[in-house]
Amino acid sequence: MTRHYNFCAGPAALPAAVLERARSELLDYQGRGLSVMEMSHRSDEFVAIAERAETDLRTLLNIPSNYKVLFLQGGASMQFAMLPMNLLGGGGSANFIQTGIWGKKALSEAKHLGYRCHLAASSEASGNTAVPALDALAISNDAAYLHYTSNETIGGLKFDYTPVVKRDDGSDVPLVCDMSSNILSGPINVSDFGVIYAGAQKNIGPAGLTLVIVRDDLLGKTVPGAPSLFDYQLLAEAGSMVNTPPTYAWYLAGLVFQWLQNDMGGLSAMDALNQRKADKLYAAIDASAFYSNPIARANRSRMNVPFVLADAALDNVFLQEADEAGLLNLKGHRSVGGMRASLYNAVPEEAVDALIAFMADFEQRRG
Structure with a gap:
């Protein structure tokens, strides 16, 4: 399995x-x-x-x-x-x-x-x-x-x-x-x-x-x-x-x-882990001209990270390829569109690393 x-x-x-x-x-x-x-x-x-x-x-x-x-x-x-x-x-x-x-x-x-x-x-x-x-x-x-x-x-x-x-x-x-x-x-x-x-x-x-x-x-x-x-x-x-x-x-x-x-060592340890996961993903988004996040930096959620592609016509391709890569449920809410990665406690750090690697590869191939 x-x-x-x-x-x-x-x-x-x-x-x-x-x-x-x-x-x-x-x-x-x-x-x-x-x-x-x-x-x-x-x-x-x-x-x-x-x-x-x-x-x-x-x-x-x-x-x-x-x-x-x-x-x-x-x-x-x-x-x-x-x-x-x-x-x-x-x-x-x-x-x-x-x-x-x-x-x-x-x-x-x-x-x-x-x-x-x-x-x-x-x-x-x-x-x-x-x-x-x-x-x-x-x-x-x-x-x-x-x-x-x-x-x-x-x-x-x-x-x-x-x-x-x-x-x-x-x-x-x-x-x-x-x-x-x-x-x-x-x-x-x-x-x-x-x-x-x-x-x-x-x-x-x-x-x-x-x-x-x-x-x-x-x-x-x-x-x-x-x-x-x-x-x-x-x-x-x-x-x-x-x-x-x-x-x-x-x-x-x-x-x-x-x-x-x-x-997991309690909520202080969880706090540090969640901050690290979110920082990694936002850093990847900010370093790219292909992805963007509209939220003021001070108010960016650690749990739910929305982002959009520079070319919305590629949204469905991104989602299909992500799904094939084992990165599931990245579609943004129907009211706002784009993508959304939810990084709750049970989402391991390696999942965020895998998502960042996929995003970089997708940008290189499709950007």
């Missing part, structure tokens, strides 16, 4: 070591004679799996004790609805920084549900090629929270700062961050945030699981009439098991957490 290099933006590459362990335990989990997929989520075995996953995640991210960790269904997009339902029960408006498609969708959903919304800043004027400066943020005085997307997967735009802000009276505005495509790529200060959420299918595990980290003081602010399955407080009290959770995805996420800690 040949494993190719997978640059898909999501569902994305998983660590080979995790897949191999899951395969070894697929039919018989630790001598129990059944698969994790077949276990009751209330069983002692699965509760132990869930508890270890949370413990390992808390260790990786150094999550303070006054935060709850939820393992939920629905994808990150479900949080576009759940967030205002959970945070606007005390009144006020949802504030947004919009830097790309996912931030735009989060704002659109809150508006669709009829909640008061305020656009604090947008990067649309720059074509979403640079994030707004911190001093350009215009937060409303009734802000219940400020939402932003730390890394826009489609456009390859990342924040180079954490937008911690205050109201005019000096009180803190809870910061809510969609970290779907860069969580676990390096250390973060969880205490800067009120809520962190992330779809699993990029750096955490397989599709079907969503991670939510929420500060205790933000629980119990649910709007009247919110569905019980959307209520963070009820979900936290039930250990994320108000209903049957995505058990196998939860188990696989736990294996990824163990891999990060035990095999």
